[in-house]
Amino acid sequence: MITEEVLLTADADGVRTLTLNRPNAYNSLTVELKERLLAALQEAADAPDVRAIVLTGSGKAFCAGQDLKEHVARLQAGDSSPLRTVHDHYNPIVRTIVGMPKPVIAAVNGPAAGAGAAFAYAADLRIAAASANFMMAFANVGLGPDSGASWTLQRLVGYGRAAELMLLARTVPADEAKQLGLVGDVVPDEELAERAHAVAAKLAAGPTVTYAKIKEVLAVSAESSLEDALLAEDAAQTLLGATADHREAVEAFVAKRKPVFQGK
Incomplete structure (x- = not known):
């Protein structure tokens, strides 16, 4: 059986593009994907030939956040590790993105929810496809924010708007996201990859x-x-x-x- 690579890596023009690659599950985050993403970010931070990073998703979604099927299955099996995923995975991933000594661009190609949205908020720049949207879905599953969203979101849009987005857990389409300051630019879906790479390559060629x-x-x-x-x-x-x-x-x-x- 061929195992699908859950994270794709590509290098060009000093830019490393990391692509979450579980398109049939909206790039939701399994333990394997979280561990691979953390290792890839840490490797990119240390690689002298990598001067900028693009984070994106494959298929129609950027990232739907936690893979709840895996989460529930492990809990039902008596595995307590899902309760440690914030400490073991999400916190280190966000620390690495924010602390990265190189620019990080989130190319948000589709829906971004929960931890997926939080990863985008942690990036230095966000470019969204017209079909993208953002949702702080934590309250819908009886959880509070994680992955640094309580810190990053209110710095982007202010306390009042961050509280609204988290409490109501409503979907924010790309155009509104730009108006709110969640993203810097919105482009047609078919232009996203090229635009994000162009911005990243410009930064990679800089100081x-x-x-x-x-x-x-x-x-x-x-x-x-x-x-x-x-x-x-x-x-x-x-x-x-x-x-x-x-x-x-x-x-x-x-x-x-x-x-x-x-x-x-």
């Missing part, structure tokens, strides 16, 4: 050390005082000012040519 510091400073500043934010900016600029990429950018500007960044 990736700088991008890592931008992410770091934004994370610090989101929860700190102005003084702490100023200190974080000062430290980042001191480090970045000594990089080869900064020198290359300045020299290219003076010479009126396009800079060539090395991520160093």
Whole structure:
């Protein structure tokens, strides 16, 4: 019997594309897929030739969240491991996405629910297909938010709107998601993969050390005082000012040519 690869990996132009590949189950998250995704994200973070990451899904969905069939079957069999999946899988996945020292783009090709939506919220940039939608489905199954959604969602849309989306668990279509600030762009379905790769490739060709510091400073500043934010900016600029990429950018500007960044 041929076992389907639940996660596909492809590299091009310094971009690693990770594709959740359980299309017949709306790319819902089994233990195998969660473990594969975490390992792939960690590998991408450490790979020097990977300078940007695209996360997407195969088929008609981005990710429907937890595979409830597997979840229920394991619980009925007396297996307590599903109760540890937040600690063992979801938290490490989101920490890795948010802490990734490289840009992460979520190419949301269809419905994104629960943890699937939360993975998209954790990315640095979100581009949605016109047919995509988002749903915080946790309340519908008697659960609270996980996968960092309580942290990421309200930073995207504000506390009041985040509470509404979680309590009512309503579906947010792509156009409304853009209006709310959940996604930065909405494109025709057939253009999504190309657009996401183009954005990721542009970032991959840029000063990736700088991008890592931008992410770091934004994370610090989101929860700190102005003084702490100023200190974080000062430290980042001191480090970045000594990089080869900064020198290359300045020299290219003076010479009126396009800079060539090395991520160093």
